[in-house]
Amino acid sequence: MADKTLYQKKIRLGDGLLKGSIYAAAALTFTVLLGLMGYLLVRGLPHISWGFLSHTYSETDPQQNGILPMLLNTLYVVGITVLIAGPVGIASAVYLTQYAKQGRFVAIVRFAAEVLSGIPSILFGLFGYTVFCQLLRLGTSLLAGCLTMALCVLPTLIRTTEEALLSVPRLYTQGAMALGAGKLRVILGILLPNAMPGILTALVLTMGRIVGESAALLFTAGMSYGMPRGVFSHAMESGRTLTLHLYQTAREAATPDAMNVAFGTAAVLLILIFLLNRIAWLLGKVLKKGES
C-alpha cells in the first residue's frame, strides 16, 4: 500500500508458474498431435503413388499391393450411408423441432440420441450383424455395413441438424407466418434454406466419421478385397474399407510389405479426413457469406 512509484515492477512467482504450466501443457499437446500426424505421414507418404492408389490388392501376391478396391468401398459406404442417413436425419430433426409436441416424448428421444451418439460403435456393429446380416439375411455385405453405419451416425446427425434448425432466427419464420405462409411452406422455403450451411457442414463431418469408422463395419461389411464389379450388385457383396484394410494388413502382416501398406493407407485416410474437414469449413464460410 505504500507504493510511491509506478516504476517498481514486482515479479509475482505464482503468476509465472501458472503461465508456465499453461504454456507447457499446450506445447505438450501440440507436440504429441503434430508428432503423431508427422510420423504417420513420414512413414506413409513415401508409399503413396499412383500405382498404390490405382491397383488391386492380394494377400497372396505381394506384387498386388494397391488399395483401389478399398478406396472405392470407402467412397461407396460414405455415399450410400449419407443417402440413407441424410434424408432420415433431416426429416427427424424437422419433426422433433417443428411438429413434435415438446414434452416427455421429445425429451426421451433427445436423451436416447445423446446416449446413442456416445456408445462404442462396436455395439452398433453387433446389432447390425444380428439384425441386418442374420435376421434380414443380407449376409456380410456393403449394404448391411451401410445400414449399420447409418444407425451409427444418425444420432449425431439429428442433433446437429436440430441445432442448425433452431439457430434460424424466429423472426424469419414469424415473418413468413404473419404473411399467411403455412407450416410446410415455412419449413421448406425459410427454415431449411437458412439452416442449410449448418446441415451441410453436419453432413460433411458425418462423411468424415464414416471414413474413419471401423468397428461398426468389421462384422457387417466384411473383409473382401475383391474389385467391385458393378454399382448395384456390389451392395450385396462383402467389401473392406480403408480403415479395415489398415487393421487387417497391420495385424496379419501377410506380406513383407504389409506394414508399408498399412502406413500408406493411414496416410490416405488422414488426407481424406483432412479434406472433408476443409470442405466442411469452406462450405460453412461460403454459404454464410452468400446470406449477407
Next chain:
Amino acid sequence: MLHKQEAGRQETVKIGMQGVHVYYGAYHALKGVEVAVPEKQVMAWIGPSGCGKSTCLKTINRMNDLVAGTRVTGTVTLDGEDVYDPRTDVTVLRRRAGMVFQKANPFPMSVYENVAYGPKIHGVRRRSQLDGVVEQSLRAAALWEEVKGRLKKPALGLSGGQQQRLCIARALAVQPEVLLMDEPTSALDPVSTLKIEELMHTLRKQYTVILVTHNLQQALRVADQTVFFLSGEVVESGSTKRLFESPRDDRTKRYLSGRFG
C-alpha cells in the same frame, strides 16, 4: 398537428374485441379486453411494458397460436367474422391482417424476393404481375426511389429504417386491409422514425392501422384514436386529442404525465 379529425367521418368497426382473455399457461395476460377499431384510421395502443398491448395485437392475426400453452377466450372479429371460428382459414386471416414487427425482420433474400414472397404464397406466379406488385408495394412504403436500382441485392444490406419500410412493403404486397404494427419504430433512429410516421399518414387512407407504441408523442402525432392498456385491461379509449387533453381516468392522467410506466 399534422392532421385533423374529419368531422362526421363515417366510422365502421373493422376489428371488434369483446371480453377477450388470454392466458399463457397460468399467467392471465389479458383480462376481458373490449376494443372497437374503426376502419381506415390509425389507432394507437399505449401503455407500460407488460400491459398486454402486444399480446392483444397478436390475438387479431392469431400469431399467439404459435406460442405453446396460450389460451384465448372471448370474441375477436374482422368485418364481423369471428377470427377464432373453427372455419377460419388462418392463411386468409393473415393475408387480410398484415403485421410489422418491432425488430425489422426481412428474410435473408434479395429486396425483390422479400416483397414477392407473400404474393407467391398466395398464388401469384406470373413474373410481370409480381414485378408490378413489388414496385407498387415499395412505392406505397416510400422505399421505391431508394432501392429501385438494387432490387436484386440482399435485403440485409439495407439500413435499419429501410429494412423496416421493406417489411411494411412486404406486408402491403399481399393487399391487406389491416396493418398491425408492433412498436415498428422502437429500434430506429429519429429520421427513420419520422419517415415511417409520415408513411402511416398515407396508409390510413387505404388501411386500418393499429399501432402499438411506447412513444406517447408518436401516438399524439399519428393516431386518430388511442387506447390505454394497463395490467391486461383497457383503462380508457377515445379520440387521441380527447384522451391526451382530458383523460377521464386517473390512471390515464398519471401515465400520460409520466408518473409511472
